[in-house]
Amino acid sequence: MNETQVADRVNWVGYVDWSIRDFHGYETTRGSSYNAYLIQDEKNTLIDTVKGPYADDLLRNIQRHITLDKLDYIVCNHAEPDHSGALPVVMASCPQVELICDAKCKATLERYYDIRHWKIRVVKSGDSISIGAYSLQFLETPMAHWPESMATYLPECKLLFSMDAFGQHYATSGRFDDSVPLAVVLEEAKIYYANILMCYERPVNNALDAVKSLAPEILAPSHGIIWRTQVDKILSAYADWSVCKADRKVVILYDTMWQSTAKMAHTLYETVVDSGVQCKLISIRATHITDIVTECLDAAAIAVGSPTLNQTLMPQVAAALTYLMGLKPSGKSGFAFGSYGWGKGGPEAVNEYLEKMKFNILREPLKCQYAPDEQALAACREAGGLLVKAAELVG
Numbered sequence: 027m028n029e030t031q032v033a034d035r036v037n038w039v040g041y042v043d044w045s046i047r048d049f050h051g052y053e054t055t056r057g058s059s060y061n062a063y064l065i066q067d068e069k070n071t072l073i074d075t076v077k078g079p080y081a082d083d084l085l086r087n088i089q090r091h092i093t094l095d096k097l098d099y100i101v102c103n104h105a106e107p108d109h110s111g112a113l114p115v116v117m118a119s120c121p122q123v124e125l126i127c128d129a130k131c132k133a134t135l136e137r138y139y140d141i142r143h144w145k146i147r148v149v150k151s152g153d154s155i156s157i158g159a160y161s162l163q164f165l166e167t168p169m170a171h172w173p174e175s176m177a178t179y180l181p182e183c184k185l186l187f188s189m190d191a192f193g194q195h196y197a198t199s200g201r202f203d204d205s206v207p208l209a210v211v212l213e214e215a216k217i218y219y220a221n222i223l224m225c226y227e228r229p230v231n232n233a234l235d236a237v238k239s240l241a242p243e244i245l246a247p248s249h250g251i252i253w254r255t256q257v258d259k260i261l262s263a264y265a266d267w268s269v270c271k272a273d274r275k276v277v278i279l280y281d282t283m284w285q286s287t288a289k290m291a292h293t294l295y296e297t298v299v300d301s302g303v304q305c306k307l308i309s310i311r312a313t314h315i316t317d318i319v320t321e322c323l324d325a326a327a328i329a330v331g332s333p334t335l336n337q338t339l340m341p342q343v344a345a346a347l348t349y350l351m352g353l354k355p356s357g358k359s360g361f362a363f364g365s366y367g368w369g370k371g372g373p374e375a376v377n378e379y380l381e382k383m384k385f386n387i388l389r390e391p392l393k394c395q396y397a398p399d400e401q402a403l404a405a406c407r408e409a410g411g412l413l414v415k416a417a418e419l420v421g
């Protein structure tokens with residue numbers, strides 16, 4: 027079996043994007059791929075397409091296996107343009123093709139493209155289409171992570187085309203989980219989950235239950251590598267991530283102007299580490315938001331520090347908290363901290379974000395004026411103890 031063959035008569039025909047480093051704000055340091063799959067049967071079927079600029083690459087890859095006039099169906103599992111962007115070119119190149127999608131996907135595609143001349147068959151969960159020896163079963167997974175999100179199952183191969191779920195932004199020459207270091211692919215899957223799916227806890231759990239009931243042996247997502255030898259590992263990881271399961275871990279996020287909030291952050295950090303609890307000390311200004319939210323996914327407690335600037339929090343802290351708030355981490359404990367001068371407002375503004383995120387607030391904002399003296403540092407050590415206790419509750 028070569029590196030593009032996923033199963034008997036099923037081939038990867040997507041595009042590996044080695045150079046992308048920004049995916050609508052998500053920093054993709056290892057690139058990405060847009061996975062499309064060709065099933066060769068009595069009815070040749072393409073599962074998803076690729077981002078618009080790579081439509082010709084997709085057509086070329088399809089033609090390694092069949093001529094374009096032999097393509098019968100395209101399944102569109104998801105209308106987001108990184109997977110549907112090539113549809114106009116492919117539909118124009120293959121006018122005989124029937125596009126298969128759910129009703130919400132059709133409505134979304136209609137907003138993005140001129141679909142008036144496309145042949146479209148609308149399907150729903152539980153529907154099945156025979157394509158010869160194989161059949162396609164459709165599983166709608168609404169809000170995991172768009173309203174029209176859908177997965178397609180090929181039961182004869184126990185192969186689930188899972189769309190974004192279980193994917194990773196990871197450009198590789200290998201296509202499978204056994205072609206790459208497992209720790210790296212799991213790390214990228216976690217980053218992907220935290221940045222794309224964290225806020226859809228219930229829909230992801232529903233989708234996960236449905237996926238488990240199928241007992242697939244191959245998970246073929248629309249980004250990154252295909253899971254075939256470590257399916258249990260990624261399903262188990264998703265079970266944890268989908269409930270924001272906390273490790274015995276504390277995260278301390280901070281920004282600083284004149285090192286006062288930094289000193290408070292370091293004192294909190296030392297207190298937590300001295301107790302034997304894992305702790306990540308993160309300078310918000312030095313760390314991309316992609317990595318910040320990934321560290322928060324499995325943290326039990328998160329302390330967020332900002333000095334007071336113009337009676338509110340620092341802009342970089344606001345940006346990180348706005349991003350985190352949108353991703354709705356659940357079940358986190360924590361508190362705000364930071365310094366102020368003549369006017370207050372930084373730590374208080376951070377506290378408002380934590381309240382909006384429904385944090386279990388461990389204490390009122392921890393503050394010091396201008397620079398922390400021994401009394402303020404002692405208060406930091408005491409507050410660090412609260413973070414330790416919160417982490418030990420889960421460990």
Ligand code: FEO
Pocket residue numbers: 104106108109171190248249
């Ligand atoms: Fe990879 Fe939601 O698109």
